[in-house]
Amino acid sequence: MSVAIAPQPTQPPARRLTGAARGALTSVPPSVLLSSVVILIVLLWSLFPGLFTSYSAVVGNPADKFLGPSAQHWFGTDDLGRDEFARVVYGARSSVGTALVAVGIGLFAGGLIGLLAGFFGGWVDAVLGRLVDTLLAIPYFLLAVVIVMGLGFDTINAAIATGISSVAIFARLMRAETLKVRHSVFVESSYLQGGSRGYVLFRHVLPNAYRSVLQLGQAIIVIAALAFLGYGSPPPASDWGLLVSAGQAYATAPWLVYAPAIVIVLTVLSINRISRWLRKTS
Numbered sequence: 001m002s003v004a005i006a007p008q009p010t011q012p013p014a015r016r017l018t019g020a021a022r023g024a025l026t027s028v029p030p031s032v033l034l035s036s037v038v039i040l041i042v043l044l045w046s047l048f049p050g051l052f053t054s055y056s057a058v059v060g061n062p063a064d065k066f067l068g069p070s071a072q073h074w075f076g077t078d079d080l081g082r083d084e085f086a087r088v089v090y091g092a093r094s095s096v097g098t099a100l101v102a103v104g105i106g107l108f109a110g111g112l113i114g115l116l117a118g119f120f121g122g123w124v125d126a127v128l129g130r131l132v133d134t135l136l137a138i139p140y141f142l143l144a145v146v147i148v149m150g151l152g153f154d155t156i157n158a159a160i161a162t163g164i165s166s167v168a169i170f171a172r173l174m175r176a177e178t179l180k181v182r183h184s185v186f187v188e189s190s191y192l193q194g195g196s197r198g199y200v201l202f203r204h205v206l207p208n209a210y211r212s213v214l215q216l217g218q219a220i221i222v223i224a225a226l227a228f229l230g231y232g233s234p235p236p237a238s239d240w241g242l243l244v245s246a247g248q249a250y251a252t253a254p255w256l257v258y259a260p261a262i263v264i265v266l267t268v269l270s271i272n273r274i275s276r277w278l279r280k281t282s
Contacts, residue, residue: 032277035270042267045092055083057090058236066253075259079250084243088260091238095227096267098159098239099219105163106219110170117171118178128171135168144222148231155233158226162219217271224264240264 045052060082067077075084117128135143147161226232227241235246240260247256 029277031273035273038266038270039274042092042096042263045089046096047093049086049089049093052089053083053086055086057082057087057238066250068253069255069259076253076255078246078253078256084256084259087238087243088240088263091240091243091260094155094233094237095220095223095240095264098155098223099162099216101156101159102162102166102219102223103216105160106166106170109163110167110172111174113167114171114174114176115178118175125175129175132168132171132175135165136172140165140169141222141225144226145229145231148226153231153234155223155227155237155239158223158232161226162222165222166219217268217275220264220268220271 060077060080062081064077064081065079067073069076073083073085075088078084113128113132117125143165144161147164148158151157151160224241227239228245232239232242240263243260244257250256
């Protein structure tokens with residue numbers, strides 16, 4: 001006697017996608033989700049500042065100077081009656097944009113050095129290693145200050161100086177990751193299948209070695225410190241570090257320091273938290 005087996009009901013594709021998305025979200029720690037929200041807000045500030053404030057970052061009302069934080073002025077106003085929240089929002093484009101430029105420079109130059117040193121080894125590793133050791137012997141921030149003083153005081157020059165000073169850090173991280181990936185099974189398999197050195201380098205080693213070299217948070221801190229010391233763009237620019245520097249002259253208006261400083265700290269901590277989580281899950 002045969003027994004008929006009823007077909008199992010299948011879930012609709014939309015429900016399966018919803019369940020997968022829900023599972024992915026529940027696997028992400030709450031601190032990472034909160035950090036992602038912070039980074040998303042900062043990125044939106046830098047891309048669409050006009051959506052978040054109707055005030056100008058340059059023009060203010062002298063009658064409204066040194067107003068404390070309120071529903072009308074979330075971060076208060078400065079000595080010229082300018083809305084501090086608007087200046088922080090508009091300053092995100094410069095602060096985050098220059099940090100991305102700095103990371104791009106350091107990632108390209110340092111990543112290339114570390115990739116070649118770790119992959120080829122031998123005399124290539126020895127020569128490039130001495131170059132990296134020389135750069136590492138110079139304090140990171142001091143090297144950035146020396147470079148920006150030679151290039152001139154400007155935000156983009158601060159980004160270039162920060163990028164150059166971070167080359168050694170990126171090179172060291174990339175070399176360590178490349179050495180780890182180079183001896184992986186899939187790399188050896190690619191060699192056995194006839195892959196050339198160049199193919200293995202750019203097809204397998206490079207994509208896997210770039211996972212642990214996120215240094216955006218450190219770049220934001222260095223660029224903010226350079227702007228604080230006056231090595232960035234001059235006023236009326238609203239770089240975050242420049243806002244902190246300008247606010248410290250007014251002891252009766254502490255929000256001029258606290259507001260941009262808190263934004264810097266939250267942004268950097270959020271980037272670092274996401275970076276650590278990505279390294280653990282990769």
